[in-house]
Amino acid sequence: MLSYAFQSLKQLDYEEVSSEAFEMGQDLFAAILSKGIARQLKQGLHREYITRNETLPVMRGKLDMPETMCSRVRREQKLACEFDELLENNLPNQILKTTMHYLVRDDGVEVDRKAALKKILVFFDGIDLLAPPEIQWSRLHYQRNNANYEMLMNICYFVLDGMLQTTEKGGYKMAVFSDEHMERLYEKFILEYYRQRHTYLTEVKAAQVKWHLAGEDSEAMLRFLPVMQTDIMLRLNEKILIIDAKYYGRTLQRRFDKYTLPSGNLYQIFTYVKNQDKENSGNVAGILLYAKTEETIAPDCMFNMGGNWIGAKTLDLNADFKFISSQLDKIAEDFFSVKAV
Numbered sequence: 001m002l003s004y005a006f007q008s009l010k011q012l013d014y015e016e017v018s019s020e021a022f023e024m025g026q027d028l029f030a031a032i033l034s035k036g037i038a039r040q041l042k043q044g045l046h047r048e049y050i051t052r053n054e055t056l057p058v059m060r061g062k063l064d065m066p067e068t069m070c071s072r073v074r075r076e077q078k079l080a081c082e083f084d085e086l087l088e089n090n091l092p093n094q095i096l097k098t099t100m101h102y103l104v105r106d107d108g109v110e111v112d113r114k115a116a117l118k119k120i121l122v123f124f125d126g127i128d129l130l131a132p133p134e135i136q137w138s139r140l141h142y143q144r145n146n147a148n149y150e151m152l153m154n155i156c157y158f159v160l161d162g163m164l165q166t167t168e169k170g171g172y173k174m175a176v177f178s179d180e181h182m183e184r185l186y187e188k189f190i191l192e193y194y195r196q197r198h199t200y201l202t203e204v205k206a207a208q209v210k211w212h213l214a215g216e217d218s219e220a221m222l223r224f225l226p227v228m229q230t231d232i233m234l235r236l237n238e239k240i241l242i243i244d245a246k247y248y249g250r251t252l253q254r255r256f257d258k259y260t261l262p263s264g265n266l267y268q269i270f271t272y273v274k275n276q277d278k279e280n281s282g283n284v285a286g287i288l289l290y291a292k293t294e295e296t297i298a299p300d301c302m303f304n305m306g307g308n309w310i311g312a313k314t315l316d317l318n319a320d321f322k323f324i325s326s327q328l329d330k331i332a333e334d335f336f337s338v339k340a341v
Contacts, residue, residue, distance in 0.1 A: 010028045025109045029159050033103070034116040037096055046146045048090040053082050080332050089127050091139055096312055097124040098132065099156040132160040158185070183247035186291055186317075187231045190245050192327065194321045197325070198332055203235035209242075212275045228272055228336050235288055236336045242286045243331075250298060251314070259297055261288065261312055273308050280307060285335055288312040309335075 035329035040230075053064065053072060055078045067080030100121055104114045137157060144152045193242060195204040209228040233242040244265070252259040269286040292298055292314045302311030315327055333339055 018268060026103060026106050026159065026331075027110050027113060030103045030106075030109045030113040032155055032179065033096075033099065033152065034113060034120065036155070037120050038116075040148060040152070041120065043148070045088045045123075046092055046149060047086045049084040050087045050090065050099040051082065053080070055080050060103075065212070067295045079104050091136070092146065092153060093127045094130050095125065095135060095153060095156050095333075097121065097129045098135070099159050100124070101129055102132070105161065135160065137161075145245045180292075183245070186247040187245040188245065190234045190289065190315075193328055194232065195323075195331065197329070198234070200338055201234055201236050201332075203221050203233070205233055206231055209272050209276045218225045228240045228275065230272060234332060234336075236283070236338065238283050239336060240276060240284045241332065242259070242269065242276065243289050244269050244272070244286070245289050245291075249293065251295055251299060253292050258318055261299060266310075266312075270305060270310055273310055274306070277308055282307040285309040287331065288302065290314050291330070292316040292318070 010050050010172060018115060020025050022192075049306065053067075053124050054075070055067070057078055059079055059179055060081045060083045062082045064082050068176060071080060104117050104121070109117075119121045124244035137153075193203065198204070207230055209230060211222075211225055211228070228314075231245045234241040234243070253262050254260075259332050269288055273284050273286040287302075289310070290299060290312060298316075299312040300313035300314060302309050313327075315324065317324060329339075
């Protein structure tokens, strides 16, 4: 799942990782990061211009006049300057250092992986540590000069997001790899799988569905409607398949000894399909794709609802990847009637 979710993992550096067995998620992430950061060190850590304010004996950058006057009053023969400096002590590198810092202290990481991370941490000596809950992930932006960091930052997010503060002052410990994290990984895996393996498709993306409204509505009114954000939308010419990935501990809801699909999930996919198919052509279908649980009943059903096929399928992630792949291929092939190359 990780190798599809993050395409960079398919580089030769990660072949050794793919052949190992990992009991703990953080141990797997430690192995991936040790490979990825070591590779990044060879290319050079990302540097950004950071604004600094210092009192110097010579002029540099812009003069901070109020602070310089204060220095004169204190009889200091120095100038207060504001200047930009190209530094490695920036947010992406601070996140890398923080992630490694907590991984080497985690009981779920093997000794040899900790040793590899400690060797890398030597090169981060001048980079600041961050408090995990205070990291501003929204400030991360990727361009050509730091594109390699995107996969590393995503891995760091999985490790650091939701870390629990310990009773020790300023201490944190790693939370269990939660269903919320797995759900995000599950969604991204399915999206990237279809993007890479079903290249015949016209479009593969996580698209928004617009509300099919009659008449004219002002922006002030439309803002009250919720955004319809799909997990995966597959398109082949005029045909569209909307997939909503669901990763839960339990798939079905029970009422009076009757098991049914969660009503909220079914209403959601029904709304997506009906608003996407504005012309009532029947060319739009929707599937709730659940990750298989230990429940004895696994949904596998499709219904024709007013001309559109809508239903639920189950993806068994505990099976061999060839079987997982065949399950995903069959979903697309049954709807589009095209075999993946």
